[in-house]
Amino acid sequence: MFVINCKNYEEIAGDKIIKFVKTAEKISKKFKIKLAICPPQHLIGIVSNSTIPILAQHVDVSKVGSTTGFIIPELLKKSKVKGSLINHSEHRISSKEIEKLILKLKELKMISILCVKDVQEVKKYVKINPDYIAIEPPELIGSGKAVSKEQPELITKAANAIKNANNSTKLLCGAGIVSGEDxxxxxxxxxxxxxxxSGIIKAKDWNKIMTDFAKSMV
Structure with missing residues (x-):
C-alpha cells in the first residue's frame, strides 16, 4: 500500500490536484500497486471519481445532520471516498475517538489508516484491528531523514507487535521518506x-519520484 498525504500543501492547490491524481493513477496501473491519495478535505470532490482510492485526511466522531463543520464518514462514503487517516501527528485525537472511528469505518467497509508515534501505541491500538497502522515518529516527519534509516528498530518492533496480534492489520511506515532506497x-x-x-508533493517531477518509490515497492 502506497499512501500519499497531500496535507494542505500549495503545490496541489486548486486544479493541480487533478494532475497529481492522474499521475498517481498511471503509476498505480503501470506497476500494479495499490496507491491511495489523501487530498486536502475541500478538494476531495474534484478527484473522488478517481480509479485509485481517495482517502480523507481526517474524520470526526459525529453524526449525519446538524453537525456544521464536522467531517462525517457516512457522507464521505456517499462521495466515493474509500476511507481515512485517523490520528495523524498533526491532528491527534483521543483514544476513545480513535476506537469509535475505527469501528465506524469498519462498519461502513471503509479503509482505516491509524497513525501512531511509537511501538507502545502500536501495541495499544492493534487490538482494535484497523486496516493499517502507520508508524511515524513526529520528530522525523518532513525532516528528510527516513525512519527506516534513523530508527530501523522501530519498524521491526512495530512489525513484530502487529504479527503477534494475529489479526488482519498491516504496517505502514512514514516520516522522512524521500527516496526509493528509503x-x-x-x-x-x-x-x-x-x-x-512532502517527499513526493514537493518534488519537481511527480512522475519521476512516484516511479522511483513504486519500483522500490515491487
Missing part, C-alpha cells in the same frame, strides 16, 4: 507499505 529499506524491515507527504 522505501525498499522500510519493506525489508517488515513494513507492508508507506505513508508519504
Amino acid at each position: 522505501v525498499s529499506k522500510a519493506i525489508e524491515l517488515g513494513s507492508k507499505g508507506i505513508l508519504v507527504a
